[in-house]
Amino acid sequence: MTMDGALARVIRSAADRTAAAGVERCELCAAPVPGGHPHLYDTPDGEVRCVCRPCSVLFAGDGAGQGRYRLVPRRRVRLPAVDTGVLGVPVGLVFFVPRADGTVTAQGPSPAGAMRWEVDAGAWEKLAAMCPRLASVAPDVEALLVNTVRGLDEHWIVPVDDCYRMVALIRREWRGLSGGSRVWPAVERFFAELTERS
Structure with missing residues (x-):
């Protein structure tokens, strides 16, 4: 040999x-x-x-x-409350990813993985005009992460891999039809860790 x-x-x-x-x-x-x-x-x-x-x-x-x-960048920036209602997305736990081609996708975690849909690019531009920091979101690799579930009001610019970690967390912790007793405390811990890491 x-x-x-x-x-x-x-x-x-x-x-x-x-x-x-x-x-x-x-x-x-x-x-x-x-x-x-x-x-x-x-x-x-x-x-x-x-x-x-x-x-x-x-x-x-x-x-x-x-x-x-x-x-994928590492910055995490907490934003003041942002009126994401202009984007027409009917869920309270969601992330928005602007794409290099000018489109914007929204993804909401579910027990089966991420639900995905297109967001009107004009609506995203309108939201960015109301919150100028959104114009700095790097296409494809950063996202606007929103959590308005259970009385929370969290809005973050985060690396897109944080969003995928959240999707995995939901899939791992979800039980039954409503999520069970483990999923929402896990989501709250996830957002608490964002605060610690920012």
Whole structure:
């Protein structure tokens, strides 16, 4: 066996052990990634990818990766109450993602995953005129996250991966027809953690 073959076998063996242990891996280089790792938005696929910190640095600048991947930012900004009624979305727990092509999608978490629908771009522009900070939301990688459920009135600009974490939380905690006793305290903890991380 050559030295290269032995090294490749050791690397494969370590990778197999890591995968068996359930450790997340960088989707670019396959290195293990810790909790709280960065994410990239895969523009053609419209998906968020897990990456290690060294790989994320490669995509930190505008135009890096020829636009295929965009680094998901880490900022979390709490906004004053925003009248999202102008957007015509009839749910109280929802996130709005402006897209690079000028469209805006709304997604609401449910026990089956995220419900998705298009929002009128003119209505989004009207809302951004009322709350100028919304004009700074980075297309595809940031969102306006709204929670007006159970008397709360939370409005945040967050990384889009936070929104997907919330969708996963709802799916994991929902019980029965109304959500059960676990889902809403979990949602409240989620928003409390946003406050701590901002």
